[in-house]
Amino acid sequence: MTPIDTLDALEHRLLKTMAHTSIVHRVLEPSDCIAVAVSGGKDSYGLLYLLDRLRRRLPFSIQLIAVHVAQGQPGYDGAPLRDWLQQCGVRFEIVTEDTYSIVRQHIADDATPCALCSRLRRGILYTTARRLGCNKVALGHHRDDALCTLLLNLFYAGKLQAMPAKYLNDEGTCLVIRPLIEAAESDLKRLAELLQVPIVPCSFCGSRPDAKRAAMSRLLGELERDHPQLRNVMLGALKNVRPSHLLDVELLERLAR
Numbered sequence: 001m002t003p004i005d006t007l008d009a010l011e012h013r014l015l016k017t018m019a020h021t022s023i024v025h026r027v028l029e030p031s032d033c034i035a036v037a038v039s040g041g042k043d044s045y046g047l048l049y050l051l052d053r054l055r056r057r058l059p060f061s062i063q064l065i066a067v068h069v070a071q072g073q074p075g076y077d078g079a080p081l082r083d084w085l086q087q088c089g090v091r092f093e094i095v096t097e098d099t100y101s102i103v104r105q106h107i108a109d110d111a112t113p114c115a116l117c118s119r120l121r122r123g124i125l126y127t128t129a130r131r132l133g134c135n136k137v138a139l140g141h142h143r144d145d146a147l148c149t150l151l152l153n154l155f156y157a158g159k160l161q162a163m164p165a166k167y168l169n170d171e172g173t174c175l176v177i178r179p180l181i182e183a184a185e186s187d188l189k190r191l192a193e194l195l196q197v198p199i200v201p202c203s204f205c206g207s208r209p210d211a212k213r214a215a216m217s218r219l220l221g222e223l224e225r226d227h228p229q230l231r232n233v234m235l236g237a238l239k240n241v242r243p244s245h246l247l248d249v250e251l252l253e254r255l256a257r
Contacts, residue, residue: 007194010187014050015057017183022054025165027177030060034177035129036138038068038092039121040081040200042192043140047180049195051138052090054179065091065132069124071117072098073202080198093132097124126174136175144185147234148216156212160246162238182235 022028036051038044048066055062066085070078078094085092099120129137141163150162165181168174180188192199224230243251 005190005194007191010191010194011050011053014046014180014183014187014191015054018050018054018179019057021165021179021182027166027179028054028058028062030062032062032136033065033132033134034062034136034138035065035067035125035132035134036090037125037140038066038081038085039140039202040068040078040198041140041202042197042199043142043180043185043188045084045195045197046183046188046191047138047140048088048090049191051179052088063091065093065134067125067128067132068092068094069099069121069128070094070096071121072096072100074100076200078200081200084198093128095124095128099124122169126169126171129174134174136177137169138177138179140180140188141178142180142183142185142188143231143235144217144220146181146238147220147231148213150234150238151216151219152212155216184231 028034034051036044036048038048048064051064055064066088068078068081068085070076082094097120099117102120103117125137146163150160153159153161163178163181165179166175166177169176220231227233243255246252
């Protein structure tokens with residue numbers, strides 16, 4: 001993508017990608033009531049903005065409810081986000097839960113708090129979605145998130161696993177969807193710039209970023225200098241799996257049945 005992209009051109013490209021994901025993975029279905037997680041970051045703003053526009057073009061009806069979790073972090077100011085949501089015109093709810101204190105109690109000062117913080121926030125989202133009568137929760141993970149997760153699992157966890165477009169949460173109570181899972185992070189960053197969304201910084205993430213995930217992102221950037229289509233090729237690989245050529249014995253036994 002080039003900086004000269006207009007909002008209309010960028011929106012068209014992202015909506016086309018999101019629509020493709022929805023069709024192939026059945027992410028959006030008739031009568032869905034979706035709790036859209038809006039963290040205050042660029043990706044979640046883009047998620048809500050694009051879902052609202054795609055909703056109007058669908059041949060069936062869905063409902064959107066934006067949900068923001070205020071986690072009690074020092075210096076937090078949610079007023080700009082609330083103003084943006086009001087202007088957006090989508091029904092929204094802001095839930096206040098002090099997860100910051102919990103994370104501080106359980107995570108060392110020099111450790112990365114993202115995993116615990118994310119789990120707590122996700123639990124609040126599921127609870128809120130059930131209370132609001134939503135059957136799905138939408139998260140703003142994009143293509144680059146999926147590829148970094150793939151590399152993290154490959155290098156550090158010894159497993160081949162990325163991020164699905166749709167899955168049932170561990171409790172079996174809610175479907176989680178990722179409508180942007182095939183969208184490029186660079187496109188979402190540009191969209192946020194064009195929309196001039198009010199980014200709500202995270203005092204945790206800003207001061208102690210996930211070093212391993214950042215390293216995977218840098219690795220992708222370095223490799224892409226010599227292979228400009230690297231991220232698209234890797235995304236294609238996630239859709240083109242050859243299970244019979246892997247070494248997972250249980251998987252091979254299931255295929256042989």
